[in-house]
Amino acid sequence: MVDVCNYSQTYKLFGEVNHMSPDDHYQNLKRVIAAVGGKARRITVIMPFLYESRQHKRSTRESLDCAVALQELVRMGVDNIITFDAHDPRVQNAIPLSGFETVQPVYQFIKGLLKSEKDLTIDSDHMMIISPDEGGMKRAVYLANVLGLDIGMFYKRRDYTRVVDGRNPIVAHEFLGSDVEGKDLIIYDDMISSGESCLEVARALKERKARRVYIFATFGLFTNGLSEFDKAYKDGVITKVFTTNLIYQTPGLLERPWYWSCGMSKYIAYIIDTLNHDSSISDLLDPVDRIQNAVARYREEQAGANQETSAE
Amino acid sequence: MAGKDLSLKEETEQMETSRKGEKRVLDSIPVGSLGLIPLAGCRQLGEKVDRYLTKWRMERESEHKDSLAFAGYERPTYIVDCEVPAWTSTSWWMSATTARPTSCSAK
Numbered sequence: 216m217v218d219v220c221n222y223s224q225t226y227k228l229f230g231e232v233n234h235m236s237p238d239d240h241y242q243n244l245k246r247v248i249a250a251v252g253g254k255a256r257r258i259t260v261i262m263p264f265l266y267e268s269r270q271h272k273r274s275t276r277e278s279l280d281c282a283v284a285l286q287e288l289v290r291m292g293v294d295n296i297i298t299f300d301a302h303d304p305r306v307q308n309a310i311p312l313s314g315f316e317t318v319q320p321v322y323q324f325i326k327g328l329l330k331s332e333k334d335l336t337i338d339s340d341h342m343m344i345i346s347p348d349e350g351g352m353k354r355a356v357y358l359a360n361v362l363g364l365d366i367g368m369f370y371k372r373r374d375y376t377r378v379v380d381g382r383n384p385i386v387a388h389e390f391l392g393s394d395v396e397g398k399d400l401i402i403y404d405d406m407i408s409s410g411e412s413c414l415e416v417a418r419a420l421k422e423r424k425a426r427r428v429y430i431f432a433t434f435g436l437f438t439n440g441l442s443e444f445d446k447a448y449k450d451g452v453i454t455k456v457f458t459t460n461l462i463y464q465t466p467g468l469l470e471r472p473w474y475w476s477c478g479m480s481k482y483i484a485y486i487i488d489t490l491n492h493d494s495s496i497s498d499l500l501d502p503v504d505r506i507q508n509a510v511a512r513y514r515e516e517q518a519g520a521n522q523e524t525s526a527e
Numbered sequence: 528m529a530g531k532d533l534s535l536k537e538e539t540e541q542m543e544t545s546r547k548g549e550k551r552v553l554d555s556i557p558v559g560s561l562g563l564i565p566l567a568g569c570r571q572l573g574e575k576v577d578r579y580l581t582k583w584r585m586e587r588e589s590e591h592k593d594s595l596a597f598a599g600y601e602r603p604t605y606i607v608d609c610e611v612p613a614w615t616s617t618s619w620w621m622s623a624t625t626a627r628p629t630s631c632s633a634k
Contacts, residue, residue, distance in 0.1 A: 235567070240567075240568060243566055243567065247611065250609075255559075255562075463568060478575075480572055480575035480576045480579065483572070483576045484575075484576045484579035484583070485551060485579075487563070487576065488551065488553065489551060489553060490558075491557050492553040492555045492556075492558070493555055493556070493557070493558045494555055
């Protein structure tokens with residue numbers, strides 16, 4: 216098991232304290248596999264945040280780091296690679312004959328949401344799923360379908376006549392979808408890096424008179440700190456942010472009133488237990504039934520609570 | 528507060544109260560005896576996972592538990608000790624050529 220995002224780990228070199236980079240963590244992973252020295256019956260790597268997963272395709276002369284890393288691991292004798300919400304699952308084409316699963320923590324998000332918010336009305340008149348960009352549509356479509364909700368999407372309008380810092384500058388975030396007024400919205404993305412783009416999306420939704428805005432993101436990196444989120448929370452732009460404990464969470468983040476951590480350890484334990492028994496993990500990867508049960512229980516609880524209040 | 532990441536103790540408590548019927552039925556022979564190696568920075572998550580596994584496997588009833596195929600199935604922990612020493616020399620060239628032995632040992 217390796218968390219390549221944990222920069223809180225340090226080592227000393229030249230008398231200076233360095234923080235471990237993803238490269239350091241990845242190198243350590245390989246050392247451990249090498250130390251096992253072919254003695255293990257089977258090696259499964261659980262790498263929640265797939266190393267270099269954002270370097271997955273080539274548009275000009277550049278290194279395909281994710282593919283190289285996957286091939287390297289397989290060549291070292293790794294049989295299975297379990298990762299979560301890989302940025303682009305197609306990188307598994309680099310190792311077509313080995314086990315590679317990218318697990319979606321959708322159920323854990325829904326469980327967290329239903330636990331933290333008790334007054335949601337889960338239907339298409341009151342809630343909606345938002346994808347912050349085109350790339351995240353598949354994820355959002357799944358979530359919307361299992362909950363029976365509609366979907367909205369943002370796309371970036373770029374000025375293709377100009378190039379700034381090697382890219383066409385973004386002119387605006389445009390919205391596609393039905394009316395969000397008065398609805399509770401869930402923005403669903405694979406990661407929050409600086410958080411700039413998802414906060415921008417949240418603000419745009421608020422301008423369209425959304426009621427509450429929730430953010431689901433598998434990996435919360437918060438590279439620019441938490442102050443922007445504190446501000447957005449104070450201004451009522453966001454209501455709650457859900458990320459998982461798959462990667463390092465700062466103590467400050469865990470204390471924030473707008474933050475909810477979705478625990479993944481039980482899920483991982485299920486996967487390990489099942490794999491060790493050489494049984495199928497397909498049902499674990501497909502959480503539709505569990506989600507629907509959770510939603511049904513939630514509605515029952517709500518109905519129960521309503522009865523109690525009306526009885527009073 | 529309620530949304531904070533649970534400590535190992537809290538997670539264990541929650542385990543006791545979690546719903547019945549969530550247990551997986553696994554009646555096949557394990558492929559090998561299980562070992563977990565959580566690397567630096569992943570220790571906490573690894574310990575939580577380990578806690579679930581040890582509990583489940585202790586409670587799981589199987590008539591074959593005493594057979595050879597299930598050797599090492601029930602253990603107090605599945606975590607394998609593993610040490611990855613950090614760079615020790617202050618000279619770059621030295622550190623690049625000094626051996627950094629990585630070792631793993633199952634108890």
